[in-house]
Amino acid sequence: MYWLYKTEPEECSIDDFANNPTKPIVWEGVRNYQARNFLRAAALDDLVLIYHSSCKLIGLAGIARVVKTAYPDPSQFQPDSIYFDARSSATQPRWFAVELIFVQKFPSVVPLDKLKRSSKLEQLALVQKGSRLSVMPVQPDEWQVMLAMATKE
Template structure:
């Protein structure tokens, strides 16, 4: 089973929000490499929910993919922050997936702690300059992070 890490700013959408909703659409990804990772996701894949651009950036819990990627409707909505005027019903370059809640961690695994873990040294998240909002996580990285919680 593939594993992923997906970032969201908690004031926009948090693990707490996903816990309350149960399921939600993950949309607004506007980077082609991150979009391509979304397109590789399959139903049942799990992801670490990462809170970014906040007081304590880090992994806050786990979610799962509940549907394969489909054209992102936010790209077509002029009222959405993720509107793309170049997108159309017939040619929408952006994708979204449906996600479900799995688990909220008792505490956020903060980025400095993740960076200090030798087993995560090759993980893109801890590499200088890595800003992708969606990225794959290896099985060994997944296991190392689970052991930290």
């Protein structure tokens, strides 16, 4: 399966993955139930498009791979964390994390405008008006279209 995960580059960017390509990064802090459910559905070795948002250069930045599937997000239990959730418990966690590892950094960011102009991506949740999910599935044909955009110079 394929996925798209949104991140603010100041928090976690494709460069964080590329600078330490063998070290898994914990993808934590997802606090939307639908996005959480998608995160829990990620399987070992699924590929993930890393999408930079809330920054100067918004768009697809690279690819990571799932190396550890969903487990309780440790930040929900840490009172000093911005992701702390007092309603979560070890026996009934509400939020989950996965671990990703670097696969590829694109030569340049594929901008959202370019993705929106592709008729082949009209059904992609990312380009839908009002879609704000930080974790979303990507269909195989959509994956191929975005990968082609990213690798063309």
